[in-house]
Amino acid sequence: MTIYIIMVILLFFLAASDLMVGVTNDAVNFLNSARGAKAAKNWVIMIIASVGVFVGATFSSGMMEVARKGIFHPQEFFFSEIMIIYLAVMLTDVILLDAYNSLALPTSTTVSIVFELLGAAVAVSLLKIGRNPLETLSDLPKYINSDKALLIISGILLSVIIAFTVGAIVQFLTRMIFTFKYKKNLERFGAIWGGICIAIITFFILVKGANGSSFMTAEAKVWISENTWLILGVSFAGWTVIIQLAKWIFKINVPRMIILFGTFALAFAFAGNDLVNFIGVPLAAFKSFQGFAAVPGADPTTFSMAFLSGKVQTETYMLLIAGAIMVITLWTSKKSKHVSKTELNIANHDSQDERFGSTGLSRSIVRMAVNISQVLQKIFPERIRNIVNSRFSRPVTTNENEAQSFDMIRASMNLTVASSLIALGTSLGLPLSTTYVTFMVSMGTTLADRAWGRESAVYRITGVITVVGGWFLTAIIAFTVSVIFAILLDLGGIYSVIALFGLALFLLYRTYWVFRKNEKTKVEAIIEEEGNDILELCNAYTTNILDLVPEMYEQTIDALYKEDRKKLKELKTQAKDLLMKTKNRKNNFTTRLREIEEDSLQYGHFYLQMLHYIREFSRTLDDMISVCYEHVENTHYGTSKIQNDELIKLTEELKYIYTSISNMIREQNFEMKESCKDKHEELLETIVEFQKNQVRRVKHDENAHTRNSVLYLTLLSNSKDLIVDVIRLLKVQSKFMVAEEEGIVAVPHSDLT
Secondary structure: OHHHHHHHHHHHHHHHHHHHHHHHHHHHHHHHHHHHHOOOOHHHHHHHHHHHHHHHHHOOOOOOHHHHHHOEOHHHOEHHHHHHHHHHHHHHHHHHHHHHHHOOOOOOHHHHHHHHHHHHHHHHHHHHHHHOOOOOHHHHHHOEOHHHHHHHHHHHHHHHHHHHHHHHHHHHHHHHHHOOOOHHHHHHHHHHHHHHHHHHHHHHHHHHHOOOOOOOOHHHHHHHHHOHHHHHHHHHHHHHHHHHHHHHHHOOOHHHHHHHHHHHHHHHHHHHHHOHHHHHHHHHHHHHHHHHHOOOOOOOOOOEOHHHHOOOOOOHHHHHHHHHHHHHHHHHOHHHHHHHHHHHHHHOOOOOOOOOOOOHHHHHHHHHHHHHHHHHHHHOOHHHHHHHHHHOOOOOOOOOOOOOOOOHHHHHHHHHHHHHHHHHHHHOOOOOOHHHHHHHHHHHHHHHOOOOOOOOHHHHHHHHHHHHHHHHHHHHHHHHHHHHHHHHHHHHOHHHHHHHHHHHHHHHHHHHHHHHHHHHOOOOOOOOOOOOOHHHHHHHHHHHHHHHHHHHHHHHHHHHHHOOHHHHHHHHHHHHHHHHHHHHHHHOHHHHHHHOOHHHHHHHHHHHHHHHHHHHHHHHHHHHHHHHHHHHHOOOOOOOHHHHHHHHHHHHHHHHHHHHHHHHHHHOOOOOHHHHHHHHHHHHHHHHHHHHHHHHHHHHOOOOOHHHHHHHHHHHHHHHHHHHHHHHHHHHHOOEEEEOOOEEEEOOOHHHO
16 A cells, blocks of 8 residues: 555656646747737736636646546556556656756647557556466557547647648738738727637637536537537627727727737636646546545455546645646746747747758758749739738838737737637547647748748748657657556566656756756856947947857866866857857848947948857857867867966966957957057967977877877967957957947047058
């Protein structure tokens, strides 16, 4: 009995952990549309979502079906076996979802729990079959509800395609009606449009959000199913009148009202139905334990779980606790924002810092799309093309919408289309993943809105492929890991329970530690500056880089001498991150120009020059650290004592130059420029001297190592590049000075040219 009490306690601990990692992952489903469109202040959005989550959680008492009997037939298992299944599922789920959160990839908690249940049940079933000489593999369907599993898989695959297609078509038609300058058209028929959207969302709440709740009787569900059009018609008429009156009296923003209402609806439905993905398994295990404990002297290896096939209600206090944990996580989780950035990055209507790179598949898709577009241009008359293009013409970016990933029209369609598809699928009895539907609808509306232009399409499509590919991996990993865990738990008993629980804790701690460490790195600390003064923006960014380079240089030299592979690996990751950030910043030069004040446009070329030299710093630093890491990774000798002494001397001189220039730029006082120029010349001569020293050592020292010598000479060359580029940057910077009273004026310094 003791081992099962321990397992129940561990399951409840895992349930709390799963609630936190699950909400972190699924929060993007109901927050991203409002966040991306900046529909309201973040605290307002969070309060609305929190209310939806908490209310939805209290309506979830009838949610146990999947965990108890949706994937396997409980009457075929004994108590000891069912506990192994549930513990394997929860261990896998916590680890898997936390890993996806750390990678900032949204995935489906429904798919993960289904395939974990399937994997653990299959593993235990195979063990039972193997121990029973009267059974063979052909008896596996007796244990597994294969029809239900196949229905879930097919429904999910179908929903991905339908969601993307419908999202694209609806957004195209909506944009044709409203255009990007939608305020005028909203005045004309905004109430009708709002009535349609909110009526659909209201129906979604009835069908999806309240479908699993205890107060929804079977008769009520049948009535809703048989009177769909009546509900939609009455709801449309009522909401249209309400919105029109609200427009006249309170001057409300119709899209904002749709977005906030839709945010509540999706949060409500998420908690009402997806809560089973987080606590359904532990609660089913607890019910199993209660049933077993109620029979004194029962044998866990022969006690049947047939009673799980019946209806089981969940206590309200448990739902309230679960709802409270989800709300707290919603407000405190930093990883939630991390995951949100992935979808918002792909859906952004402007070219920006692209998270994903380019792949052969994404390039092929873009080229194919371009070719199809060229064919369509020949088919459709120019007059029609001009009309369509005029409807999709975006206004010049203003301060009001700079921070938006997309406008409120698209956000409204994201929520409305996702709600309608999920409600339709639920009413037809089809299993759907809210994550998959909401994400693919968002991608469809993004495509229709022409947010994937020639400058960003390759990277955005790579992002979509990465996320969708991650979904398939979710199913494969969930199934495989749960199979392994179930087998280990069955064979190892209490020892496996303790070991696997310890492994879960270790992995959770490690991903948390790595995430916090990444958040606190110096590169991450280089924040995007706010404001429109281009010189201030540029100077702040430049000084951050100038402070960072010598620090990373010094750490690299020290780690190389100590042959510290772990430290060099960290520096390599940091350098790659810096390189990508500087690349994106330079590539988005034109975007930044559109945001600056008109009076500062004359300094655009200055800003571009600064970005060029900063890019060169990061490239040289990345090359240098990569070479050092590869050298130590291959177990070659680090630098010798004399080489290290020479490099330390270079480090001190390089740090002096970079720090001096950083201070001059920060203070806009270039009196020390001559001193830096002199130090630069001396340092170049020192580098030449060190190169000659190494050549002599190679010539006369029999113990000189070829790879070590090549590495050392490479470091000297990299050091020279860093020195030359920073002096060139000083040359550009010193041409501009800030006059305290007269504003920014250009003051060329010809003595540096």
